[in-house]
Amino acid sequence: MGGDAGPGMVVAALARSVLRHPAAKFLLHGDEAVLQPLFAKRAKLLERIQLRHSPDQVRMEDKPSLSLRRGRNTSMWRAIEAVKNKEAEVAISAGNTGALMAMSMFQLGVLQGISRPAIAALWPTRRGQSVVLDVGANVTSDAEQLVDFAVMGEAFARAILGLDRPSIGLLNVGSEDVKGHEAVRAAAQILRNTSLPIEFRGFVEGDDIAEGTDDVVVTDGFTGNIALKTAEGTAKLVVGFLRAAMTRSLLGRIGGLFATGALKALRRKLDPRASNGGIFLGLNGIVVKSHGGTDEMGFASALDMAIDMADSGVMTRIIADRAHVEDTVPEAAAS
Amino acid sequence: MGGDAGPGMVVAALARSVLRHPAAKFLLHGDEAVLQPLFAKRAKLLERIQLRHSPDQVRMEDKPSLSLRRGRNTSMWRAIEAVKNKEAEVAISAGNTGALMAMSMFQLGVLQGISRPAIAALWPTRRGQSVVLDVGANVTSDAEQLVDFAVMGEAFARAILGLDRPSIGLLNVGSEDVKGHEAVRAAAQILRNTSLPIEFRGFVEGDDIAEGTDDVVVTDGFTGNIALKTAEGTAKLVVGFLRAAMTRSLLGRIGGLFATGALKALRRKLDPRASNGGIFLGLNGIVVKSHGGTDEMGFASALDMAIDMADSGVMTRIIADRAHVEDTVPEAAAS
Helix, strand or coil, rough: CCCCCCCHHHHHHHHHHHHHHHCEEEEEEEEEEHHHHHHHCCCHHHCCCCEECCCCCCCCCCCHHHHHHHCEEEEEHHHHHHHHHCCCCCCCCCEEEEEHHHHHHHHHHHHCCCCCCCCEEEEEECCEEEECCCCCCCCCCCCHHHHHHHHHHHHHHHHCCCCCCCCCEEEEECCCCCCCCHHHHHHHHHHHHHHCCCCCEEEEEEEHHHHCCCCCCCCCCHHHHEEEEEEEHHHHHHHHHHHHHHHHHHHHHHHHHHHHHHHHHHHHCCCHHHHCEEEEEEEEEEEECCCCCCHHHHHHHHHHHHHHHHCCHHHHHHHHHHHHHHHHHHHHHHC | CCCCCCHHHHHHHHHHHHHHHCCCCCEEEEEHHHHHHHHHCCCCHHHHHEEEECCCCCCCCCCCCHHHHHCEEEEHHHHHHHCCCCCCCCECCCCCCHHHHHHHHHHEECCCCCCCEEEEEEECCCCCEEEEEECCCCCCCHHHHHHHHHHHHHHHHHHHCCCCEEEEEEECCCCCCCCCHHHHHHHHHHHHHCCCCEEEEEEEEEEHHCCCCCCEEEEHHHHHHHHHHHHHHHHHHHHHHHHHHHHCCCCHHHHHHHHHHHHHHHHHHHCCCCCCEEEEEEEEEECECCCCCCHHHHHHHHHHHHHHHHHCCCHHHHHHHHHHHHHHHHHHCCC
């Protein structure tokens, strides 16, 4: 029921997803009176989908605390509940991020050995894609939490990007050991000293993200959220400047006509729908948040990722890895 | 003596600057044996410049603490000393940022009423330019320091962007009052309650910077530094994607030829040389840091800004404004 485009968009995305994932099954939670008519011309789609009626819905402006107290009859609550009850392996929503995180933490609980969950994002880079986390689950993070994020991001990169040994960088204001505040320096020390065979490469700077210097970039949720939105704003600004430059003169306009295909390729490359969604890591269950402003193509790609996650066993790996790093913390602190 | 391109670049920039600023006088600090030959074909330029010999120089890899202890004979130290001795109104360097800040704080001291200096950057936006600070002087900032930055950024925007009443936004992970950590929320409360006639508009998000939502964007030095470098990296990435898209196909290449002028205009718009340099605010004197990787055009534009700053009386304004906000803090805390 969430997202700017509403349930019609979700149903259209499901129609794509059932074709791509013939083995997947879907539970669709929402107001039956709204959902049923959307299947009027898609009777066959209903063979793959179970409709689950829920009378209420979380609105975009609802506070997380309110949604926890009064949200038990919402489609969002029910979708997460299905993961809790092992009826579903993953929950996905285009709704209110804060409410989705609060309900997920409340119902699913935090993964053993992890202190706080994080939201991971796939970030387009010069070399492909990197995983950046946390992009907004937390507003402050201590060293232990940054280490959690490193372990979770590494397991996620192996599962979703298919990398054997993803490299990890810790976002900082400089690459030297002395740079940054207490939390990043202490986290770096723990990661440097762990015996877990992870590829920790030390500090990276803001411009290293787009460069693709490392496969996993770890930061606190405040900095990560602002970096993500700053990058989105900058990409939009540059494309806007380009459009203005190419319509200002006759030659620019002619050039733009010839280059139409090239410019379309650029737009595809920067299309947020292709790397749509934030992944909630660190919970006893998988929850994926699609962009609120996405369309059926974007939601379908968030569904792809959710299904890949369910198939990957990433959660088991996170628990095992985090327990291993935990063992090495006293060592690191003593050194 | 600093910067990647060395003193030849600085002298070439000075040659441009003397023409633009007929009333300005320049002291050039450095190794005379290196500097003198650079004026072999510029004898006339020497009429406007005083050479000051200094035997040593700060290297890019020197630690700030070391440069403080052993740097008294460096060109950087002497340039700041000239400001301290009122021989110069502003010091400018393309050298080591950390050393420049440490020496500036040590020699000039922090402005009355300000707890920590900040580095401000001019940021290209859809509407023109905004001032963003702190972009790297500090790694953590409490509420009082964020208020300092707001007051300094506002005075700077009036002086350098020529705005009568610049608007101020506080960078956060959401625009609602409840968002963010303790420090940003407390700073917002102080700024909302001050009787100083400043245009504080509350929280802004990362994408608001490029949008130009507010003239001054305030954040801690950790987040600001990472946001700045993330934006630089993203702009480079998008331009790289564009270049690749326009060379991949024949039509793309033809389009690129026609659009050469348009693409050049885009490059000019994104050229970091046009908004080159970080401004150290909050010291008893003006210090400007030019990008280390700049060229004569970029250094000349940093000189323009330095001279504008010296002419503007921005320091006096900061002291007066900060004292005024200080008065209203108890009120804010009580409310």
